[in-house]
Amino acid sequence: MSRCALCDELQKGKHVAYIGKHSFILVNLRLLKPGHVLVLPKRHLEAFDELTEEEAKEIFDVVEKCSHAINKVYSHYPIIVVNPKTKRSESHIHIHLVPTDYGARDYIAKIENLPYNEEAPSEIREIVREEIAKAMEEG
Numbered sequence: 819m820s821r822c823a824l825c826d827e828l829q830k831g832k833h834v835a836y837i838g839k840h841s842f843i844l845v846n847l848r849l850l851k852p853g854h855v856l857v858l859p860k861r862h863l864e865a866f867d868e869l870t871e872e873e874a875k876e877i878f879d880v881v882e883k884c885s886h887a888i889n890k891v892y893s894h895y896p897i898i899v900v901n902p903k904t905k906r907s908e909s910h911i912h913i914h915l916v917p918t919d920y921g922a923r924d925y926i927a928k929i930e931n932l933p934y935n936e937e938a939p940s941e942i943r944e945i946v947r948e949e950i951a952k953a954m955e956e957g
């Protein structure tokens with residue numbers, strides 16, 4: 819018995835575009851546009867730090883190869899998005915690839931109505947650096 823809808827999709831295989839040793843490519847159920855796929859581990863994992871090194875390497879290799887495949891078919895490289903756990907529709911970790919002419923900055927700036935190409939003041943960047951460095955140390 820499968821643990822989630824994404825595990826079910828792997829078992830059914832109908833919408834699976836590629837199967838590797840540890841990972842697979844699934845055409846997304848809620849397709850934003852043709853070429854929107856997910857790259858994900860075969861194992862039902864709910865956090866990226868649960869991946870073995872071998873699984874993680876394969877997943878990044880598959881993301882890279884799939885990006886080229888998407889560009890070959892749809893003439894655009896994909897934006898690559900990983901949702902935080904709280905925003906995932908399925909707990910099974912996955913990486914979205916969506917072919918587009920835009921980059922992550924374009925989308926985030928538009929969605930959050932942020933200035934697109936303004937250079938951040940050095941003081942702001944320093945505050946962010948300190949906050950992230952502290953949080954990383956705390957684990």
Ligand SMILES: [Zn+2]
Binds near residue numbers: 823861863
């Ligand atoms: Zn699963």
